[in-house]
Amino acid sequence: MTTSPAQLFSFPVPERLPATAALADVLQLHGRNGWLTPPLRPFQRGPAAPALGAARTIRMAPGPGSHGLGPLRALLGENLAGQVLVIAGADCVPGAVWGEILTTAALARGAVGALVEGSVRDVTALENLSLRIWASAEATAGPSTEIHVAEIGGQVEISGVSVADGDPVLLDDGGVVVLRPESAAGLLADAADYHQAEEQVLEALVSGLRLPLAYAPKAQVVTRLRGRKA
Structure with missing residues (x-):
């Protein structure tokens, strides 16, 4: 007995769901809780x-x-x-x-x-x-x-x-x-971008890049999200 998220909700659900930690960070950036x-x-x-x-x-x-x-x-x-x-x-x-x-x-x-x-x-x-x-x-x-x-x-x-x-x-x-249904699609999409940026940071660190430079992808996403804080 299984039901996919796409069957449960009327909003578009990302094919790859973000981590809850990424979603919680995005909610903070938007000035929300959850x-x-x-x-x-x-x-x-x-x-x-x-x-x-x-x-x-x-x-x-x-x-x-x-x-x-x-x-x-x-x-x-x-x-x-x-x-x-x-x-x-x-x-x-x-x-x-x-x-x-x-x-x-x-x-x-x-x-x-x-x-x-x-x-x-x-x-x-x-x-x-x-x-x-x-x-x-x-x-x-x-x-x-x-x-x-x-x-x-x-x-x-x-x-x-x-x-x-x-x-x-x-x-x-x-x-x-x-989440709230009316804002879930945008927040999940933002969290997916945020999660991907964090993975890029980790990959850069593993490859030997120092944190100040490796952190750049996440810093760019954070700046973008802060710029349109709800």
Whole structure:
């Protein structure tokens, strides 16, 4: 069960996705935010190559609620091809809201990642599964009944970064970055240029060129991007 980024989004997606570090730098140059690492940290980095998925947002809230975690389990039975589960508000309880069972279910339905503002468990098992998982902390106990799903598909916020259902999310082994659909194409293209320039710098350094000269390709891209800062 696979879905390509071109099938998920209406904007043009670069054939070669940039690294999240390059995209985060470009966002800084444009005076924007969007990276979720930190505060989230890796529990399963996944493949090194970047993946672009669509956010599927879940907002958690304290207390048992009417249906507890039932809506989350129901969601994990749906088609999640190409989606990144974004769970916000799960830090209201000390227990883990994500673990091996939910990871296995998400993989079976085609998800490409899970971002959890809260704790996860079964970390050794998660390391042997291919779903990219970034979360706030690790916990041994489960969430008990003191947390519930308040909303699926709405707008959520993690550490000041707003995430809407369907927003593009770039993940790789270095981090997670969220974009807005209306600006994603231009930012991804700029980040691809930035990433390529950084690779040219590294190649020049390996060939023996000193950093002040080797850095020129990246300096040119940075100057160009600063010149049209949004």
